[in-house]
Amino acid sequence: xxxxxxxxxxxxxxxxxxxxxxxxxxxxxxxxxxxxxxxxxxxxxxxxxxxxxxxxxxxxxxxxxxxxxxxxxxxxxxxxxxxxxxxxxxxxxxxxxxxxxxxxxx
Amino acid sequence: xxxxxxxxxxxxxxxxxxxxxxxxxxxxxxxxxxxxxxxxxxxxxxxxxxxxxxxxxxxxxxxxxxxxxxxxxxxxxxxxxxxxxxxxxxxxxxxxxxxxxxxxxxxxxxxxxxxxxxxxxxxxxxxxxxxxxxxxxxxxxxxxxxxxxxxxxxxxxxxxxxxxxxxxx
Numbered sequence: 001x002x003x004x005x006x007x008x009x010x011x012x013x014x015x016x017x018x019x020x021x022x023x024x025x026x027x028x029x030x031x032x033x034x035x036x037x038x039x040x041x042x043x044x045x046x047x048x049x050x051x052x053x054x055x056x057x058x059x060x061x062x063x064x065x066x067x068x069x070x071x072x073x074x075x076x077x078x079x080x081x082x083x084x085x086x087x088x089x090x091x092x093x094x095x096x097x098x099x100x101x102x103x104x105x106x
Numbered sequence: 107x108x109x110x111x112x113x114x115x116x117x118x119x120x121x122x123x124x125x126x127x128x129x130x131x132x133x134x135x136x137x138x139x140x141x142x143x144x145x146x147x148x149x150x151x152x153x154x155x156x157x158x159x160x161x162x163x164x165x166x167x168x169x170x171x172x173x174x175x176x177x178x179x180x181x182x183x184x185x186x187x188x189x190x191x192x193x194x195x196x197x198x199x200x201x202x203x204x205x206x207x208x209x210x211x212x213x214x215x216x217x218x219x220x221x222x223x224x225x226x227x228x229x230x231x232x233x234x235x236x237x238x239x240x241x242x243x244x245x246x247x248x249x250x251x252x253x254x255x256x257x258x259x260x261x262x263x264x265x266x267x268x269x270x271x272x273x274x275x
Binding site (some may be wrong): 004005006007008010011012014015016018019020021022023024025026027029030031033035036038039040042043046049050053054056057058059060061062063065066068069070072073074075076077078079080081083084085086087088090091096 | 108110111114118121122125126128129134137138141144145148151152154155156157159160163164167168171172175176179180182183198200201202204205208209212213216221222225226227228230232233237238241242245246249253256257259260261263264265267268270
């Protein structure tokens with residue numbers, strides 16, 4: 001068995017990751033619901049992780065996968081804190097539309 | 107067209123379509139469900155690249171923990187029939203234009219870059235749980251411990267943030 005990427009091609013993985021990342025950016029810009037914005041951020045993180053794993057396979061090296069492991073840990077922490085913040089925002093304001101969070105606008 | 111390529115195309119189609127549906131569905135619960143499918147297909151990509159450990163961890167962490175958190179938060183806020191405020195057309199237009207620009211720049215970069223033709227294959231085992239554990243606990247010992255501290259701090263922070271504040275008099 002040889003490298004699986006000879007059959008798929010690393011370019012396909014690059015294009016998939018770039019498209020997924022762009023979808024995430026679009027979600028952040030387009031939606032006004034803070035939870036959907038969070039989900040878009042998760043999609044972007046996953047696109048980067050996928051590219052890390054693809055290049056780790058390309059170089060036949062474990063370091064990329066270890067980095068993905070750490071980024072998963074950070075993503076889990078980020079989601080826990082972020083959703084707690086959203087819950088307290090919802091309790092204080094009554095909605096989680098990010099258009100309503102304009103207190104710092106001055 | 108080999109079978110691996112066909113599997114890749116199917117998985118990629120599932121990933122991209124569910125990611126789009128996540129963003130465009132009106133109901134947040136539906137978005138969460140689509141996001142679960144998206145995460146499962148990404149785990150399928152990991153399996154295709156033969157990194158079993160990451161695939162399992164991905165399913166456990168993302169499809170398990172994170173999506174349960176999302177669903178619980180959505181249900182806590184009772185956003186089921188959420189009437190999203192109608193945003194001005196200007197904002198939509200700005201989002202679409204900037205999205206197209208980012209897409210154009212990124213895809214142009216990768217089309218113009220030098221094509222990769224060489225694939226090295228050493229034949230040695232580099233991504234089984236055994237090897238990953240050795241790398242993780244020898245070379246990346248300190249970041250590993252810091253990750254545990256980060257998770258602890260995140261847990262305490264989440265509890266403190268979502269606790270109801272007592273009314274002060």
